[in-house]
Amino acid sequence: MSRRAGTVGGRTYDESDVRIRPGKGSRPRTKNRPAHEDAETAMVVSVDRGRWGCVLDGDPERRVVTMRARELGRTPIVVGDQVGVVGDLSGRRDTLARIVRVEERSTVLRRTADDTDPFERIVVANADQLLIVTALADPPPRTGFVERALAAAYAGGLTPILCLTKSDLAAPDEFAAHFADLDLPVVTAGRDDDLSELWSVLDGRLTALIGHSGVGKSTLVNRLVPDADRATGVVSGVGKGRHTSTQSVALPLPGAEAGDPPRGWVVDTPGIRSFGLAHVTPEQIIDAFDDLREAIDDCPRGCTHLGPPADPECALDALTGSSHRRAMAVRVLLASVSATGTDDAPTDARDDTL
Template sequence: MPRELDEDDVRIRPGRGSRPRTRQRPDHAEAVPAVVVGVDRGRYSCRPQPWPDRLVAAVRGGSMRRTSVVVGDQVALVGDLSGTDGVLARLVRREERTSVLRRTPDDTDPAERPIVANADILVIVCAVTDPVPRPGLIDRCLVAAYDGGLAPVLCLTKADLADPETITELYRPLGFPVVATRPDQDLTDLHSLLTQRVSVLFGHSGVGKSSLVNRLVPAADRAIGEVNAVTGRGRHTSSAAVALRLPAGGMVIDTPGIRSFGLGAVSPARVLSAFSDLAAAAAYCQPGCEHLAPSADCALDSAVTGGGADAARLASLRRLLAARATPL
């Protein structure tokens, strides 16, 4: 006779939770180091260091799914590294970043968005004319460079159409390189700054950034747009950041053209830290001093009067601080 069923006969399975099945995580000692050279909809194009001519598609795996990964990041890969179409490797580790270029959606949003990691140089590309220069945007890029640990370079394109000296004079007190380029001249000066370094090109649409990349890396074949005659603005021809190898060594990262640059997460102290000659004098300012204008409470003016600081450097610092606080 069949027996009567009771609760002991009911199989109860635990619900699926988000906790890992074990606390012991693999160390992935066999993982291969690589650099991220492109990002597209959750897929990461990586160049494994043992095979510099191979591109491997990868996805973030396991504990990396909530870790930000951008172009320039040094990562570790496991799985199929053959680079065959349709095959994906797993990205299991991101190494410590040496620098990071980031911005916020706008000045009121403190959420930083990393754009490029581990770059040595930020090349701020600005046209001398067509479209007209936007010093406010250049200043914001400088703030982001100093804040992120990148050395700035200002590249003035279309120097054959107008004199670049006015813009050059504005930024000469800051002491970083300013290079003017023309279509009928080579890029020797720019090449000497970028060779064997990791650099990122940044600028708003229509300034000739893609044309510059094509001259630096002839095999890049980046799309080139035109400036709208009515609005004076260019259209986006690059949709995502991509890293390209320079023929003489090093890497240049092309980024999409921008219309704005939010600095909501950058504090005045982080901007001031880039001016080591002024930061020491600022220690004598009254608490809460913003260093934006001459005042009895700002020790920077006294430092200039006493010969301990340069007036042009102080004017540049205040312009950058004002750019951080003034919407474009």
């Protein structure tokens, strides 16, 4: 088949003389992505303006600053995530590695801005437990926030623990009694309290700490991690190397001797005034209790498990003994989740001291 030809200025041209410049983005894409089999495992310990601070192989001395690889797109990466990292892993100043993989999360602590906001924000990933820090006085304790934090912990797969501060100003028994039927572990961590019980709870685990501003959470963190102020800046290793009150950061709990591996990790989250639960369902909360999970199999379809008059045939009402008491305590949590509004945040938050 002959090519079409033409004559211009006495010279004959055909199709072979035409050069077509490829358009932008015309290079064929491939679905084959690099496997990055050489990626080293790391834990995200801080996030700041498109940079992630990570520790390699759980060693706080091996810190690197990373960026998100292009192939991950807008995949969210949060403190506590286990990731695969490649590139410059020296940790030297002004070097960047790349996060190329985010491992499946075992737990997630989520919150929304309020109960009507559909947008979920993951606060911490892969935490084993949630330490709910509450002051016994100044500001006075409120059950609402604790109930909401419990609901978020149960829904996300974390084990909740109630930590009561400022025990020199008020006794813990009365407030702790509100949650006795949930079998909720309670520890005190006032200014003069020995922390050995708390240490036994934190040992070997990744623990997220949450609490309203003014309850003594930051002071508690400084008692657990004596050089927390210095460690915060070093562990961040991102942006200007500073941790602000609007960011979460994971801090290693010091070992018994210098040079020992960390006894665990605590994630210091920013002080919050609300804890939206738009993402939590009643079944997620009930699922945390084996006896209640089995009981609701006999509930009629559409049961909200809140009991009469809304649910006159709820199977939780047929329970007896400790299971019945636990079911009634869980109903308080369910009512807290279903009631749009405040979490009883103190309106007179003060400096964060014990």
